[in-house]
Amino acid sequence: MTTYESYVTQYGQVKKIDAFAYLSYLHDHPQEPRKHGKVVLVTADTPLKASRGEGKTTTTIALIDALRARGVDAAAVLRQPSMGITAAGSKGGASGGGKASLTHPELIDWGLCGEMAAIAAAQNLLVAFAEKAVDDGRLDTIAVPRVSETPSRSLRQIAVDRGKGDVPERTVLTPTCELMQIVVLSRSMEEIAQRVSEMVAGSFEGKPVVFGDFIDLWRITNILGDAVKPALTETKQGSPVYVHCGPFANVSIGIPSLVSVELACALHDVVVVEAGYGTDAGAQKWLDIAAREFGAQWPAAAVVVTRATTWRDDPKLSWRYPFHINRLERLGLAAFPLVNLWEGEDDQVGQLRQQAADLGFRTPIIGNLFRDGGDALAEQLDAFIEALEQHDDASVRGDESLDSHRGMDTVDDIKWIIRSAYGVPAGRVLLREGFEQSLGNARELCASLGKDLDDMVVVAVKSPATMTDDDSAAEQDRSVTLKKVEVHAGAGLVQVNLTSSLTTPMPKIV
Template sequence: MTTIQDFTSQYGLVKKIDAFGYLDYLKANPDAPRKHGKIVLVTADTPLKASRGEGKTTTTIALIDALNKRGIDAAAVLRQPSMGITAAGSKGGASGGGKASLTHPELIDWGLTGEMAAIAAAQNLLVSFAEKAIDDGKLDTILVPRVSEVPSRSLRSITVDAGKNNVAEKVVLTPTSELMQIVCLSRSMDEIGQRVAKMIAGTKDGKAVTFGEFVDLWRITGILSDAVKPALTETVNGSPVYVHGGPFANVSIGIPTLVSVEMACSLHDVVIVEAGYGADAGAQKWLDIACREYGAQWPSAAIVVTRASTWRDDPELAWRYPFHVDRLEKLDIPTFPLINLWEGEDDQVPALRETAAELGFRTPIVGNLFRDGGEALAPQLDGFVEALSNGSMPAQPHSHKGMAIIENIRWVAEHAYGVPADRVVLKDGFADSLGAASALCADAGFRLDDLALVAVKSPATMTDNDRAPEDERTVTLKKVEVHAGAGLVHVNLTSSLTTPMPKIV
């Protein structure tokens, strides 16, 4: 009998799984044994600082350990972090910590599961083809940036000597790249090839030119043959963890690959999906991009992680955590607040529970997960397990495809950031940027409004000024950028860098 083992191979200290092949096998053999796991979304409060995490990965790892301890077959799906930012010490390593850690965190932190380097090589090769197209008179401008895992301030904006004329280019971090998005959203190698062909390489005489017009795509897809395979590792307690994809949630889609999640759901009863940064970033994009536009499963429950200090120590920002929990509950997603304690905070637990009760939360889950791991969670999960056991598989939300982009972003601002449509402001130059993006799409044969919306924003803020009174908060739209191959349109809302610098530690 064919099993997942037939699609699994050793890759250093971890394993790689041909998820495309396995899911194709299940489609061709509908009677083959499989599960239909429910998805739980782990998201977080908006952090006080962009460089600080709330503990989503630590929580995700502790949660699957706790569920497995209770006899529930649970696995997690994580993204791979960016080496230059995460492993360089700017924030958590995306592999947990303490008793809630992976067996080989260095494999995740330092990019050794392979896909990050392969995706960077493939996108950089595309840009090299675009530069050759400049020489051959097929392009005048290049719109796809090169990528790197190591940030450099000098590479944010560069000019390349192209002989007769200079060509403006830039370099962004690999997780923010369009090719990373394509890998995360595609369900086959054929789809990846089709999406790469639709990527807009640049312009010729002001008209859009796609890579499919001058590049043999096998050169790109061949580089990605291992990168499209999720890595299988495990927690220190033996719970399975799939690692695949790595887009930032503030300037990209912030979710693991859809194929890794679908594969995990066919193998386990509960699949914990971690979405990047806060509920206003990664969770918003899982719901409004992965689920709404790309057919991913709507969560059966959610966990919203916060630190005690983030929730309580800054009164002007205390509104954000209750907003996130309430928003997910209003989407009929049973939502459980989880408070990730640090050393010395155990005495705050009674007061934290009292405040949670005053806010009308479900009974909060509280623990020092670094110190105690899943053992801290297992006794507290009765309500969570009941919600999963009794809840039905949620219906798929309707698509926003075709909605005018400004109306779409106003909808996101109201529902994800708490800012009504009449306080969404257009910065000078936004209309011109929108018009240019619309014309670029028309040249390439499609409508801008048919692309899924990516809000590009600061990871530490939801609005232009989160400290402003509620009736004065605004969201300003700044510019538009098309990622045609990925089927996405980026709208910049607040200051965010695609090549942020690491923190010196």
């Protein structure tokens, strides 16, 4: 008899789950018992600094502990952190903190079970194949970047001497690479193989060449064998937590793998999904990429995390948190503000509640989650649990259609995102010199591959700490500048760079 345990393997201090196989089994055996959990999205205010998070992971862990204390079968799905940034000290850990943390945070912060390393090895092997193809006269340029978990800005642009002239190459962080995006979005090994085959290796005599033209794809899928399996760990309070795929919702998609969330929904009643950076980044990408374009579940509710200081202490940026809350409410999401207190801020709770009431928010959830964990939240969740119980997937989802944007003009699509997620109308979207040429090159590349750029899913690449060119400007003066376009044909994505962003950010010295 096949059971869920048949798909689980103990892997050191955590478990690995063959989600592809288990979900396929459930699909083929609809009579088998399973759950249909509701998704809750944990997102945040846009942080004042990219290097200081608002506490999404701490909140996610405290929230599932509190829900389970209230008798709700809840689990969390977290993104695996980037070791080169998180564990090196730029953001602290990515496994919660204090009472709201995981049993083995060091595993999460320092590479878990090697998923990130396996994806890096597979993408770097693709680059090695591309380099060999140059030697063999099958390529004369290389398009796919090398990846590294250790940031090095000296590697952003490099040139390799082939004896017949230098061949430009570059290096990006592993979570930002196309192969990571493919693993996040795919629901089977066959889909991964097909997407890898459509990745652009480079060009020959001006024509793009894809990896499917000259490599055996099993070499790549074999490396990814365990990397595609979500890891299962738990909080200090014993609540289940699934961890899979990479961060960086500003320069990539920054969400857990779709299959890890589907797995959790098959096993639990409420699944709390963490999305990267602020609502303008990870939440925008869960809603507009995962749900709108790739069939992921639309959330039943959202929790929008902020620090008391972020919310209140910079008047020029104080518009951002209410903007995020109100945007999610307009989308039909019950958006609950959550203030994650620092030590010494308990006496501000009354003032924070009054400010939330003045802004028309739902009653905020407030607590020092590092110190108190889920105990700080359990008695504040009545309205939240009621919203989950009342949620109906068939209900009208606010003032936006969930129809796919594939086929929409790419520039119109990014302008739609900018208006919806950043509050800047199309008339104040600017084009930097060279953008139109970059757009034209992208259209030509897609046409050479037999694809249409407008059928690609748009990924906004931006600064994590800003929504516009200058968030401190008056509303009528805020603009967004489009800078360049990059096609990820295998992933089915087109990245549009705007504001400022780095694909190799550096850790701070601690």
